[in-house]
Amino acid sequence: MNCKVCGSEEITLYARNKKREFLRCSRCELVFVPEQFFLTTAQERTRYELHDNSIENKGYTDFLEKIVSVIMERFPVNYTILDFGSGAGAVLGTLLHKKGYSCESYDPLFNIQCNDNAKTYDIIVICEVIEHLRLLQDDLAFIKKRLKPDGTVIIRTQLYPDADNFLKWWYIQDLTHINFFSSLTIDFVASQLNRTVSSTTEEDIFLLSV
Template sequence: MGCKAILLSPEHHLSPQAEKSRYILHNNDVNDAGYIRFVQPVIEKIRSDFSSNSNGLDFGCGTGPVITSKLKKSSFKIELYDPYFKPDKKVLKTTFDFIICCEVMEHFQNPLKEFQLLRTLLKPNGKLYCKTEIWKDAIDFSNWHYKNDKTHVIFYDRETLRWIKENLNFSSLEICKEFVIFSV
Protein backbone atom coordinates (compact mmCIF):
# COMPACT_ATOMS: atom_id res chain seq x y z
CA MET A 1 0.00 0.00 0.00
CA GLY A 2 1.38 3.42 -0.96
CA CYS A 3 0.59 6.56 0.92
CA LYS A 4 -1.04 8.47 -2.01
CA ALA A 5 -0.17 11.86 -0.53
CA ILE A 6 0.15 14.81 -2.89
CA LEU A 7 3.22 16.88 -2.07
CA LEU A 8 4.30 20.25 -3.35
CA SER A 9 7.78 20.13 -4.81
CA PRO A 10 10.23 21.72 -2.30
CA GLU A 11 11.42 24.36 -4.77
CA HIS A 12 7.89 25.83 -4.52
CA HIS A 13 7.89 26.05 -0.71
CA LEU A 14 7.74 29.55 0.69
CA SER A 15 10.70 30.94 2.59
CA PRO A 16 10.28 30.88 6.39
CA GLN A 17 9.76 34.66 6.37
CA ALA A 18 7.06 34.49 3.67
CA GLU A 19 5.43 31.55 5.44
CA LYS A 20 5.28 33.41 8.77
CA SER A 21 3.88 36.50 7.04
CA ARG A 22 1.11 34.37 5.54
CA TYR A 23 0.30 32.78 8.92
CA ILE A 24 -0.04 36.21 10.51
CA LEU A 25 -2.93 36.84 8.10
CA HIS A 26 -4.87 33.80 9.40
CA ASN A 27 -7.83 34.97 11.44
CA ASN A 28 -8.01 32.36 14.17
CA ASP A 29 -9.55 34.71 16.71
CA VAL A 30 -10.70 33.21 20.03
CA ASN A 31 -13.79 35.46 19.80
CA ASP A 32 -14.73 34.56 16.20
CA ALA A 33 -18.02 32.66 16.46
CA GLY A 34 -17.60 31.15 12.97
CA TYR A 35 -14.15 29.77 13.72
CA ILE A 36 -15.35 28.45 17.09
CA ARG A 37 -18.13 26.56 15.26
CA PHE A 38 -15.50 25.24 12.82
CA VAL A 39 -13.39 23.72 15.64
CA GLN A 40 -16.23 22.84 18.05
CA PRO A 41 -16.43 19.17 16.97
CA VAL A 42 -12.77 18.67 17.99
CA ILE A 43 -13.36 20.43 21.32
CA GLU A 44 -16.39 18.26 22.06
CA LYS A 45 -14.53 15.05 21.15
CA ILE A 46 -11.58 15.90 23.40
CA ARG A 47 -13.97 16.71 26.27
CA SER A 48 -15.69 13.35 25.79
CA ASP A 49 -12.43 11.38 25.50
CA PHE A 50 -10.45 12.96 28.36
CA SER A 51 -11.03 14.44 31.79
CA SER A 52 -9.92 17.95 32.59
CA ASN A 53 -6.93 16.66 34.57
CA SER A 54 -5.43 15.33 31.31
CA ASN A 55 -2.56 17.21 29.73
CA GLY A 56 -2.49 18.25 26.10
CA LEU A 57 -0.36 19.96 23.51
CA ASP A 58 -1.61 22.36 20.85
CA PHE A 59 1.00 21.65 18.17
CA GLY A 60 1.15 24.44 15.59
CA CYS A 61 -1.09 26.67 17.68
CA GLY A 62 -0.44 29.75 15.54
CA THR A 63 -1.45 33.22 16.64
CA GLY A 64 -4.84 32.27 18.07
CA PRO A 65 -5.13 28.89 19.80
CA VAL A 66 -8.93 28.74 19.79
CA ILE A 67 -9.30 25.08 20.79
CA THR A 68 -6.86 25.56 23.66
CA SER A 69 -8.67 28.69 24.82
CA LYS A 70 -11.99 26.84 24.97
CA LEU A 71 -10.54 23.74 26.68
CA LYS A 72 -8.69 25.83 29.28
CA LYS A 73 -12.05 27.30 30.28
CA SER A 74 -12.96 23.71 31.22
CA SER A 75 -9.75 23.40 33.30
CA PHE A 76 -7.74 21.37 30.76
CA LYS A 77 -3.98 21.80 31.02
CA ILE A 78 -2.56 22.48 27.56
CA GLU A 79 0.89 23.51 26.41
CA LEU A 80 1.43 25.51 23.23
CA TYR A 81 4.01 24.94 20.52
CA ASP A 82 4.42 26.67 17.19
CA PRO A 83 7.72 27.06 15.33
CA TYR A 84 6.96 30.74 14.62
CA PHE A 85 4.74 31.99 17.43
CA LYS A 86 5.49 29.73 20.44
CA PRO A 87 8.89 28.20 19.57
CA ASP A 88 9.78 26.94 23.07
CA LYS A 89 11.02 23.41 22.31
CA LYS A 90 11.11 22.54 26.03
CA VAL A 91 7.45 21.56 25.75
CA LEU A 92 8.51 18.89 23.25
CA LYS A 93 10.53 17.10 25.93
CA THR A 94 7.51 15.69 27.76
CA THR A 95 4.59 13.46 26.84
CA PHE A 96 0.90 14.24 26.58
CA ASP A 97 -2.47 12.53 26.90
CA PHE A 98 -3.61 14.25 23.72
CA ILE A 99 -2.25 16.48 20.99
CA ILE A 100 -4.24 18.96 18.91
CA CYS A 101 -3.02 19.50 15.36
CA CYS A 102 -5.68 21.81 13.91
CA GLU A 103 -5.16 22.96 10.33
CA VAL A 104 -1.45 22.18 10.68
CA MET A 105 -0.58 18.86 9.04
CA GLU A 106 -1.07 20.28 5.53
CA HIS A 107 1.89 22.58 6.31
CA PHE A 108 4.34 19.76 7.17
CA GLN A 109 7.32 20.08 4.84
CA ASN A 110 8.71 16.85 6.29
CA PRO A 111 5.53 14.96 7.25
CA LEU A 112 7.24 11.71 8.24
CA LYS A 113 9.51 13.54 10.68
CA GLU A 114 6.60 15.55 12.13
CA PHE A 115 4.35 12.52 12.62
CA GLN A 116 7.22 10.58 14.18
CA LEU A 117 7.70 13.44 16.64
CA LEU A 118 3.98 13.63 17.42
CA ARG A 119 3.83 9.86 17.98
CA THR A 120 6.72 10.01 20.49
CA LEU A 121 5.01 12.84 22.38
CA LEU A 122 1.91 10.77 23.14
CA LYS A 123 1.52 8.79 26.36
CA PRO A 124 0.15 5.23 26.22
CA ASN A 125 -3.55 5.48 25.29
CA GLY A 126 -2.90 8.99 23.97
CA LYS A 127 -4.68 10.52 21.00
CA LEU A 128 -3.67 12.85 18.19
CA TYR A 129 -6.54 15.00 16.89
CA CYS A 130 -5.88 16.33 13.39
CA LYS A 131 -8.12 18.70 11.46
CA THR A 132 -7.42 19.09 7.75
CA GLU A 133 -9.29 18.73 4.49
CA ILE A 134 -8.89 15.23 3.06
CA TRP A 135 -8.67 14.99 -0.70
CA LYS A 136 -10.39 12.29 -2.70
CA ASP A 137 -10.43 11.41 -6.36
CA ALA A 138 -13.83 13.09 -6.77
CA ILE A 139 -12.21 16.48 -6.05
CA ASP A 140 -11.09 18.49 -9.06
CA PHE A 141 -7.61 19.07 -7.68
CA SER A 142 -6.69 21.84 -10.13
CA ASN A 143 -9.64 23.90 -8.87
CA TRP A 144 -9.60 22.78 -5.21
CA HIS A 145 -9.55 25.84 -2.96
CA TYR A 146 -7.49 24.10 -0.28
CA LYS A 147 -4.44 23.67 -2.49
CA ASN A 148 -4.43 27.38 -3.34
CA ASP A 149 -3.00 28.35 0.06
CA LYS A 150 0.72 28.63 -0.73
CA THR A 151 1.61 27.34 2.75
CA HIS A 152 -0.24 24.05 2.14
CA VAL A 153 2.46 21.66 0.92
CA ILE A 154 0.92 18.20 1.45
CA PHE A 155 -2.56 16.81 0.95
CA TYR A 156 -3.72 13.58 2.55
CA ASP A 157 -6.30 11.08 1.45
CA ARG A 158 -7.68 8.11 3.39
CA GLU A 159 -4.88 5.82 2.18
CA THR A 160 -2.29 8.34 3.37
CA LEU A 161 -3.88 8.37 6.81
CA ARG A 162 -3.93 4.55 6.95
CA TRP A 163 -0.26 4.52 5.86
CA ILE A 164 0.61 6.87 8.76
CA LYS A 165 -1.32 4.67 11.21
CA GLU A 166 0.40 1.47 10.05
CA ASN A 167 3.93 2.79 9.57
CA LEU A 168 4.12 4.90 12.72
CA ASN A 169 2.63 2.29 15.00
CA PHE A 170 -0.62 3.96 15.96
CA SER A 171 -3.10 1.43 17.35
CA SER A 172 -6.11 2.90 15.58
CA LEU A 173 -7.29 5.53 13.16
CA GLU A 174 -10.73 7.14 13.22
CA ILE A 175 -11.68 9.27 10.22
CA CYS A 176 -14.55 11.48 11.32
CA LYS A 177 -16.46 13.96 9.18
CA GLU A 178 -14.53 17.00 10.44
CA PHE A 179 -11.29 15.57 11.83
CA VAL A 180 -9.06 12.54 12.21
CA ILE A 181 -7.92 10.75 15.38
CA PHE A 182 -4.77 8.65 15.63
CA SER A 183 -4.62 6.61 18.87
CA VAL A 184 -1.66 5.02 20.59
Protein backbone atom coordinates (compact mmCIF):
# COMPACT_ATOMS: atom_id res chain seq x y z
CA MET A 1 0.00 0.00 0.00
CA ASN A 2 1.24 3.46 -0.92
CA CYS A 3 0.59 6.85 0.62
CA LYS A 4 -2.08 8.83 -1.22
CA VAL A 5 -0.05 12.04 -1.02
CA CYS A 6 3.65 11.22 -1.39
CA GLY A 7 3.54 7.63 -2.69
CA SER A 8 5.72 6.24 0.10
CA GLU A 9 5.41 2.59 1.09
CA GLU A 10 6.37 3.42 4.70
CA ILE A 11 2.86 2.90 6.04
CA THR A 12 2.09 1.73 9.58
CA LEU A 13 -1.01 1.27 11.70
CA TYR A 14 -1.57 4.49 13.64
CA ALA A 15 -4.84 3.86 15.48
CA ARG A 16 -7.93 1.69 15.51
CA ASN A 17 -11.43 2.11 16.90
CA LYS A 18 -14.57 -0.03 16.71
CA LYS A 19 -15.42 1.17 13.20
CA ARG A 20 -12.16 1.80 11.33
CA GLU A 21 -8.41 1.56 11.15
CA PHE A 22 -6.16 4.55 10.58
CA LEU A 23 -2.82 4.20 8.79
CA ARG A 24 0.01 6.73 8.86
CA CYS A 25 2.69 7.56 6.34
CA SER A 26 6.09 7.90 8.00
CA ARG A 27 7.29 10.27 5.28
CA CYS A 28 4.58 12.93 4.92
CA GLU A 29 2.51 12.10 8.03
CA LEU A 30 -0.78 11.63 6.19
CA VAL A 31 -3.18 9.56 8.28
CA PHE A 32 -5.74 7.77 6.16
CA VAL A 33 -8.45 5.13 6.32
CA PRO A 34 -8.00 1.95 4.22
CA GLU A 35 -10.48 1.47 1.39
CA GLN A 36 -12.26 -1.48 3.01
CA PHE A 37 -13.69 0.92 5.59
CA PHE A 38 -15.09 3.42 3.07
CA LEU A 39 -18.80 4.15 2.94
CA THR A 40 -20.47 3.51 -0.39
CA THR A 41 -20.94 6.57 -2.60
CA ALA A 42 -24.69 6.39 -1.95
CA GLN A 43 -24.13 6.30 1.82
CA GLU A 44 -21.75 9.23 1.56
CA ARG A 45 -24.22 11.30 -0.46
CA THR A 46 -27.02 10.48 1.99
CA ARG A 47 -24.88 11.63 4.90
CA TYR A 48 -24.12 14.94 3.18
CA GLU A 49 -27.80 15.48 2.47
CA LEU A 50 -28.49 15.32 6.22
CA HIS A 51 -26.41 18.48 6.67
CA ASP A 52 -28.17 21.82 6.46
CA ASN A 53 -25.57 23.37 4.17
CA SER A 54 -27.92 26.02 2.86
CA ILE A 55 -27.76 29.78 2.45
CA GLU A 56 -30.46 30.04 5.14
CA ASN A 57 -28.25 28.36 7.78
CA LYS A 58 -26.43 31.21 9.50
CA GLY A 59 -23.98 28.88 11.23
CA TYR A 60 -22.92 27.46 7.88
CA THR A 61 -22.68 30.83 6.14
CA ASP A 62 -20.66 32.24 9.06
CA PHE A 63 -18.28 29.29 8.64
CA LEU A 64 -17.89 30.02 4.91
CA GLU A 65 -17.54 33.77 5.46
CA LYS A 66 -14.09 33.09 6.92
CA ILE A 67 -13.03 31.81 3.50
CA VAL A 68 -14.67 34.83 1.87
CA SER A 69 -12.71 37.13 4.20
CA VAL A 70 -9.41 35.40 3.38
CA ILE A 71 -10.11 35.92 -0.33
CA MET A 72 -11.25 39.53 0.01
CA GLU A 73 -8.18 40.47 2.07
CA ARG A 74 -5.76 39.16 -0.56
CA PHE A 75 -7.25 38.94 -4.04
CA PRO A 76 -8.97 41.40 -6.42
CA VAL A 77 -12.55 40.84 -7.56
CA ASN A 78 -11.49 40.11 -11.14
CA TYR A 79 -9.86 36.84 -10.05
CA THR A 80 -11.62 33.69 -11.20
CA ILE A 81 -12.45 31.12 -8.52
CA LEU A 82 -13.36 27.43 -8.54
CA ASP A 83 -15.08 25.96 -5.49
CA PHE A 84 -13.87 22.35 -5.60
CA GLY A 85 -16.33 20.09 -3.79
CA SER A 86 -18.94 22.80 -3.50
CA GLY A 87 -21.80 20.64 -2.27
CA ALA A 88 -25.26 20.61 -3.78
CA GLY A 89 -26.11 24.13 -2.62
CA ALA A 90 -22.88 25.76 -3.83
CA VAL A 91 -23.26 28.33 -1.04
CA LEU A 92 -19.68 29.62 -1.11
CA GLY A 93 -20.18 30.65 -4.73
CA THR A 94 -23.32 32.58 -3.78
CA LEU A 95 -21.49 34.42 -0.99
CA LEU A 96 -18.59 35.30 -3.28
CA HIS A 97 -20.91 36.47 -6.06
CA LYS A 98 -22.46 38.90 -3.58
CA LYS A 99 -18.98 40.38 -3.09
CA GLY A 100 -18.44 40.76 -6.84
CA TYR A 101 -16.30 37.67 -7.47
CA SER A 102 -16.76 35.16 -10.26
CA CYS A 103 -16.94 31.71 -8.66
CA GLU A 104 -17.81 28.45 -10.38
CA SER A 105 -18.73 25.26 -8.54
CA TYR A 106 -17.51 21.70 -9.00
CA ASP A 107 -18.79 18.62 -7.21
CA PRO A 108 -19.04 15.37 -9.17
CA LEU A 109 -20.78 13.66 -6.23
CA PHE A 110 -23.75 15.93 -6.96
CA ASN A 111 -23.22 16.00 -10.74
CA ILE A 112 -21.93 19.58 -10.71
CA GLN A 113 -19.32 19.77 -13.46
CA CYS A 114 -17.12 22.51 -14.87
CA ASN A 115 -18.67 24.09 -17.95
CA ASP A 116 -15.34 24.56 -19.73
CA ASN A 117 -12.90 21.66 -19.45
CA ALA A 118 -9.99 23.84 -20.56
CA LYS A 119 -10.57 26.76 -18.21
CA THR A 120 -8.02 27.59 -15.52
CA TYR A 121 -8.54 29.59 -12.35
CA ASP A 122 -6.73 32.16 -10.22
CA ILE A 123 -8.00 30.54 -7.03
CA ILE A 124 -9.21 27.02 -6.27
CA VAL A 125 -10.92 26.60 -2.91
CA ILE A 126 -10.99 23.20 -1.18
CA CYS A 127 -13.06 23.96 1.91
CA GLU A 128 -13.63 20.98 4.22
CA VAL A 129 -13.27 18.69 1.21
CA ILE A 130 -9.75 17.25 1.10
CA GLU A 131 -10.45 15.00 4.09
CA HIS A 132 -13.20 13.30 2.03
CA LEU A 133 -11.32 12.60 -1.20
CA ARG A 134 -11.00 8.92 -2.11
CA LEU A 135 -8.75 9.45 -5.13
CA LEU A 136 -6.51 12.08 -3.62
CA GLN A 137 -3.71 11.87 -6.18
CA ASP A 138 -6.17 12.09 -9.08
CA ASP A 139 -7.94 15.05 -7.53
CA LEU A 140 -4.67 16.88 -6.89
CA ALA A 141 -3.74 16.30 -10.54
CA PHE A 142 -7.11 17.76 -11.57
CA ILE A 143 -6.56 20.80 -9.36
CA LYS A 144 -3.05 21.33 -10.70
CA LYS A 145 -4.35 21.19 -14.27
CA ARG A 146 -7.07 23.73 -13.52
CA LEU A 147 -4.83 26.18 -11.67
CA LYS A 148 -3.26 29.14 -13.45
CA PRO A 149 0.58 29.18 -13.34
CA ASP A 150 0.52 31.84 -10.61
CA GLY A 151 -2.72 30.63 -9.05
CA THR A 152 -3.46 29.92 -5.40
CA VAL A 153 -5.11 26.95 -3.71
CA ILE A 154 -6.97 27.58 -0.46
CA ILE A 155 -7.34 24.49 1.73
CA ARG A 156 -9.50 24.34 4.81
CA THR A 157 -9.17 21.28 7.03
CA GLN A 158 -8.47 20.50 10.66
CA LEU A 159 -4.96 19.30 11.54
CA TYR A 160 -4.93 16.13 13.58
CA PRO A 161 -3.86 16.10 17.25
CA ASP A 162 -1.12 14.00 18.85
CA ALA A 163 -1.46 10.23 19.05
CA ASP A 164 -2.76 10.27 22.63
CA ASN A 165 -5.73 12.39 21.58
CA PHE A 166 -6.36 11.13 18.06
CA LEU A 167 -9.09 8.61 18.93
CA LYS A 168 -10.87 11.26 21.05
CA TRP A 169 -10.85 13.76 18.17
CA TRP A 170 -14.32 14.72 16.91
CA TYR A 171 -13.13 14.89 13.29
CA ILE A 172 -12.69 11.13 12.96
CA GLN A 173 -16.26 10.46 14.09
CA ASP A 174 -17.51 11.54 10.65
CA LEU A 175 -17.20 8.35 8.60
CA THR A 176 -16.89 10.35 5.37
CA HIS A 177 -13.59 11.76 6.69
CA ILE A 178 -10.86 9.43 5.40
CA ASN A 179 -7.76 11.67 5.11
CA PHE A 180 -6.18 13.55 8.00
CA PHE A 181 -3.38 16.05 7.76
CA SER A 182 -0.51 17.47 9.76
CA SER A 183 1.25 20.70 8.81
CA LEU A 184 3.93 18.55 7.14
CA THR A 185 1.29 16.78 5.06
CA ILE A 186 -0.03 20.14 3.87
CA ASP A 187 3.54 21.01 2.84
CA PHE A 188 3.69 17.81 0.79
CA VAL A 189 0.35 18.60 -0.86
CA ALA A 190 1.70 22.03 -1.75
CA SER A 191 4.81 20.42 -3.24
CA GLN A 192 2.60 18.21 -5.43
CA LEU A 193 1.08 21.42 -6.79
CA ASN A 194 4.43 23.23 -7.08
CA ARG A 195 3.38 25.63 -4.36
CA THR A 196 4.48 26.64 -0.87
CA VAL A 197 2.29 27.06 2.18
CA SER A 198 1.51 30.22 4.06
CA SER A 199 -0.78 30.33 7.06
CA THR A 200 -3.66 32.70 7.73
CA THR A 201 -5.23 34.09 10.87
CA GLU A 202 -7.47 31.00 10.80
CA GLU A 203 -5.62 27.93 12.09
CA ASP A 204 -7.47 25.61 9.70
CA ILE A 205 -7.07 27.66 6.50
CA PHE A 206 -3.91 27.36 4.39
CA LEU A 207 -2.81 29.24 1.28
CA LEU A 208 -0.78 27.32 -1.30
CA SER A 209 0.85 29.75 -3.68
CA VAL A 210 3.93 30.26 -5.84
